[in-house]
Amino acid sequence: RKEVEQDPGPFNVPEGATVAFNCTYSNSASQSFFWYRQDCRKEPKLLMSVYSSGNEDGRFTAQLNRASQYISLLIRDSKLSDSATYLCVVNGGGGADGLTFGKGTHLIIQP
Amino acid sequence: GAVVSQHPSRVICKSGTSVKIECRSLDFQATTMFWYRQFPKQSLMLMATSNEGSKATYEQGVEKDKFLINHASLTLSTLTVTSAHPEDSSFYICSARDGGAAQPQHFGDGTRLSIL
Numbered sequence: 001r002k003e004v005e006q007d008p009g010p011f012n013v014p015e016g017a018t019v020a021f022n023c024t025y026s027n028s029a030s031q032s033f034f035w036y037r038q039d040c041r042k043e044p045k046l047l048m049s050v051y052s053s054g055n056e057d058g059r060f061t062a063q064l065n066r067a068s069q070y071i072s073l074l075i076r077d078s079k080l081s082d083s084a085t086y087l088c089v090v091n092g093g094g095g096a097d098g099l100t101f102g103k104g105t106h107l108i109i110q111p
Numbered sequence: 112g113a114v115v116s117q118h119p120s121r122v123i124c125k126s127g128t129s130v131k132i133e134c135r136s137l138d139f140q141a142t143t144m145f146w147y148r149q150f151p152k153q154s155l156m157l158m159a160t161s162n163e164g165s166k167a168t169y170e171q172g173v174e175k176d177k178f179l180i181n182h183a184s185l186t187l188s189t190l191t192v193t194s195a196h197p198e199d200s201s202f203y204i205c206s207a208r209d210g211g212a213a214q215p216q217h218f219g220d221g222t223r224l225s226i227l
């Protein structure tokens with residue numbers, strides 16, 4: 001079983017729509033969770049950390065469900081500039097210190 | 112804040128050449144730095160973790176004699192790909208973190224390595 005699984009997409013979404021991604025992780029001992037975005041041929045950039053209580057940053061809302069081991073990202077009022085690959089990222093658990101990345105979900109916002 | 116600079120951004124060289132990549136945290140002290148590799152259409156894969164002043168910890172399957180890591184200071188880590196071959200061609204990205212595992216990692220721009 002893959003450690004972090006995401007639907008690769010692509011998700012084709014009209015501008016202004018709301019879009020949601022989920023990912024699941026296999027290591028129940030994982031402690032830290034993040035969403036990163038990666039533009040084509042660029043480095044990942046931190047979008048937001050994810051907490052059990054849920055957190056919101058502008059148009060972006062992230063949720064963590066530890067019992068079900070899944071993480072979600074909601075983007076409201078999507079913009080053309082939101083087009084990117086969104087990486088679900090999990091850190092730690094079992095002594096591992098680096099990040100484990102999902103393969104990413106490709107989002108295309110259409111005008 | 113939290114800027115990480117990686118240099119060079121692009122390298123094209125002949126097989127057998129050794130290539131050195133630098134990773135610097137510009138506005139914070141990086142207690143831990145990480146090196147990743149990403150092949151086309153694949154996820155980032157952790158190669159090694161390094162703490163300043165100590166030997167790097169390599170992931171399974173990554174040859175430490177092939178990929179030499181030096182973390183000489185709290186703001187600089189280097190990765191040297193020794194005697195590079197075409198199969199080493201990839202996108203290499205470093206990241207740096209100030210603090211423990213709960214803190215996010217901040218990534219450099221990446222180095223696109225092409226071995227002919």
